[in-house]
Amino acid sequence: xxxxxxxxxxxxxxxxxxxxxxxxxxxxxxxxxxxxxxxxxxxxxxxxxxxxxxxxxxxxxxxxxxxxxxxxxxxxxx
Numbered sequence: 001x002x003x004x005x006x007x008x009x010x011x012x013x014x015x016x017x018x019x020x021x022x023x024x025x026x027x028x029x030x031x032x033x034x035x036x037x038x039x040x041x042x043x044x045x046x047x048x049x050x051x052x053x054x055x056x057x058x059x060x061x062x063x064x065x066x067x068x069x070x071x072x073x074x075x076x077x078x
């Protein structure tokens with residue numbers, strides 16, 4: 001089961017990464033000649049994978065046991 005504090009912190013981290021990625025994706029899709037935004041969906045998929053990995057990494061990093069020690073140090077463990 002998800003503990004509330006690590007899950008909330010992980011969601012906040014994922015939202016930060018998403019917000020920082022949305023702006024460049026939209027700016028890259030703006031066509032200066034026409035009044036259209038063409039989104040590169042490969043970039044959106046790649047960003048979603050990165051956001052998911054940052055969520056899991058943050059959640060694993062913020063989990064603690066009963067004594068307050070970290071169980072894991074994120075995805076990489078170092």
